[in-house]
Amino acid sequence: MSIADHHRSHSNGKNRRLFPFWQSGTTTSSSKQNHQLQFHHHHNNNNSSNENGVVSTARSSNKLSSVAKSLMPARRRLRLDPGNNLYFPYEPGKQVRSAVRIKNHSSSHVAFKFQTTAPKSCYMRPPGGVLAPGESLIATVFKFVEQPDKNEKQLDQRSKDCKVKFKIMSLKVKEGTDFVPELFDEQKDEVVVERILRVIFLDADRPTPALEKLKHQLAEAEAQLELRRKPQVETGPKVVGQGLVIDEWKERREKYLARQQEVEAVDLM
Template structure:
């Protein structure tokens, strides 16, 4: 039974520690049998591990997220962290396949405790990124010779060429200072920068690149939406306003009888009344 854990020796958390910091533990199963694992820590209130237990198939890799809770204030720069993680693993045989996940570890610890493999990983606090970069530059400047050779300014292309004057055979050749190495590459002669710190720097640079790409994509999307809104505002209004039309309605006034007809009718009625009444 064999597993590989990355990082294998220490888990680094970079200052400032006043915010939540996340790191990843990769567990890879290099055996032919599935493996059950369990992660423990000496400071369970300070760290959150997900998942803290599980199963890894043959040839597979599982990532465990370790989240460090925020501190009220940063500890002193010379403070040494004593927190540790313990990764326990055991092979899942055919007999153990029948056990429930809750009964697996109690049964193994009772009947086959000698088959449990353990790996300890200590926690370290790294200085701020700006402080570490400045320290590397200072150490590189100290390693530079006091009288560096002169560089020719003619015929420069995309690759800088260094030209030195010919020297006698008996004298030692001039030392050409090495160009500053990128942040992700190891720096020769720097003894107090560990390989783990370089790995952490690479990881943080990759995360920064992903954030920049996401911001660029969001910026392009916002510009497209702004252009769409501008086009909508500049479109002419196609709907033509129509004024209501008024239709004149002629109302005919009722026409009465002529006055002569009325006078004649009144006279006839008077005659009839005088004759018969």
């Protein structure tokens, strides 16, 4: 070892003895700075990851809510009675009738429309319409029951007819809107399928509560139809009354003109 090296080593040892915390403090300070830098970097990474997590969570929740909304059944505007089936008396070779009461239980005007899987053998009266809030009517459904073929059993033909279905759709409309079928084509996104009704046949010769209810509804539907066919009673003044008023006015006018002529004649004299 040279004299210079020996002197440097001696001075370093002396400094360590005089300032025992100098080197450790320097090391601690530098390590503390490194730790702070690492913590700051880690904190920034955590913030960015948290922000990304919040955004991704929000997007996921929005997607889930939209999917859930699409899967949720639409709120029905109409109440049907019967609610799931259309009951027909089974009479092969004849046109039979069923009935369903339709009531608007929403707070808006609602248009409704019928559809069937067998339009050649079935039709509805009325096929559609507009109901005010709380308004109801009884619709009559007509169906022709086919005769079973010679090689076909009656039960087989009856099961075929039972496969016919009727769909009732609704659409929220403004007050004063007239019903036209094109409404449901123009506003497809707003149309709600209220119910799909299945055909149930009843024995026409055996009294049942369902058959009695059907007869009662059909009679009520006929009464409603007669009321709609009758001309509405006018609440305003009648034409005859208006004519009498005009005649009386003419009579008064003529008397007034006659008096005026008499006055003018006196003045001329």
